[in-house]
Amino acid sequence: MTTPTHMVELRDVCMQFDEKKVLDGFSLHVEPQERLVVMGQSGSGKSTILRLILGTLRPSAGSIFFKQFEITRLQRRKLQAVRQYMGMVYQYSALLSSRSVGSNVALPLEELTDKSPDEIDKIVDEKLDLVGMKDSKELLPEELSGGMKKRVALARALVLEPELILLDEPSAGLDPVIASVIDELIISLSDTAKVTSITVTHEMDSAFRIGTRMAMLYQGKIIEEAEPEKFKQSENPVVAQFLSGSTEGPILEGSLDAITKK
Ligand SMILES: Nc1ncnc2c1ncn2[C@@H]1O[C@H](COP(=O)(O)OP(=O)(O)OP(=O)(O)O)[C@@H](O)[C@H]1O
Ligand SMILES: [Mg+2]
Numbered sequence: 001m002t003t004p005t006h007m008v009e010l011r012d013v014c015m016q017f018d019e020k021k022v023l024d025g026f027s028l029h030v031e032p033q034e035r036l037v038v039m040g041q042s043g044s045g046k047s048t049i050l051r052l053i054l055g056t057l058r059p060s061a062g063s064i065f066f067k068q069f070e071i072t073r074l075q076r077r078k079l080q081a082v083r084q085y086m087g088m089v090y091q092y093s094a095l096l097s098s099r100s101v102g103s104n105v106a107l108p109l110e111e112l113t114d115k116s117p118d119e120i121d122k123i124v125d126e127k128l129d130l131v132g133m134k135d136s137k138e139l140l141p142e143e144l145s146g147g148m149k150k151r152v153a154l155a156r157a158l159v160l161e162p163e164l165i166l167l168d169e170p171s172a173g174l175d176p177v178i179a180s181v182i183d184e185l186i187i188s189l190s191d192t193a194k195v196t197s198i199t200v201t202h203e204m205d206s207a208f209r210i211g212t213r214m215a216m217l218y219q220g221k222i223i224e225e226a227e228p229e230k231f232k233q234s235e236n237p238v239v240a241q242f243l244s245g246s247t248e249g250p251i252l253e254g255s256l257d258a259i260t261k262k
Contacts, residue, residue: 006065007032007164007196008053013062014220015048022048023059024220030164030198033190037207038200039242040217041251046200047091049217050166053198054088055079066164084112087157091168093149095141095156102128102137105156112160127155132181147174154182158189165189167199171206183209204243208232216242218251 008030015023022045030036040046051057052064055071064071069082095104102124109120128134131151141149150170157165167186171179183206189195190212201207207214214231216224216239224236234240241249 006030007034007067008198009063009065010049010052011063011065013052013059013064015045015052015057016060021220023052026062026217026221028215028222028225030196032196033194035186035190035197035199035210035212036215037211037213038198038215038217038222039202039207040200041242042202044217045220046217047168050088050168050198050200053164053166054086055083080112084108084160085163087160087162087165089150089153089157089165089167089170091172093141093146093153095149095152097141099140100137101133101139101141101144101152104141104152105159108156108160123159124155127158128152130158131155131185147178150174151178151182154185161193163194163196165195165197167197167201169201169203170199171201171203176205179203179206180209182206186210 006029010026010028013023013026014021038046038049048057052059053066053071055074059072066082066086071079071082074082096107099107105124105127106120109115109123124137125134128137131154133148133151133155136144136148144152150173154170170182170186174182186197186199187210190197199210208228211228214226214228215222216236218238224231224234224239226234231239232243237250241251
């Protein structure tokens, strides 16, 4: 067995939900301080990949490593401890509805550290300030727009100063200015705090702004992986179709005929 040296590695991962095989021999690695962007159609398994890395889902087969830890073999307690080094921004933000913004952001600190309330408050203020949400500290999630929730979720993902941050559609539903602010924040986190990130997204502008490496997920596997400029020039027909947003090509082949014939 080779010793893994990557920040994250997925080796021959299969993920099956009932009859449906979502990932099928999926392999990928991420190096420290890289900003990897994973693209793929809706339902292709992007969120699944992030949940597997976080260890909240177990694969049907294959191994997943975070640094020297084999996530797929860790017992619950050890997994909880390792997870402190990862921050996750969920696709639908996943804030607790009964708790204020500030209290949502404080949660990982309360649960996983022995910091005093004053120390926690200071960190919460700092992270909310970072995402431009300091004035909303006392509000409840239901009082926020989707974009505001995303920013609070990002602040919460950062409170434990993670080494790896997993971002599920971080700019979906945000206006272009706020989307750029979030993108720049992700970039500055890797530049200044040496955070490694994996972002899954449909948003092409954002993907190419953030990514230092791009990967395309299709039919359970990574079918193309390259630095942004090279990725844009990919001759793979799936990648070309995805980037151009064309209806012509292998994606949806057959199913569009069914739609247009209706
Ligand atoms: N817990 C689960 N139980 C059963 N099926 C699931 C589960 N989680 C995901 N799936 C299925 O796995 C497939 C991939 O889902 P996933 O959420 O990873 O897609 P995605 O690429 O993130 O899509 P989107 O771009 O719409 O967010 C879908 O067909 C989904 O229905
Ligand atoms: Mg998803």
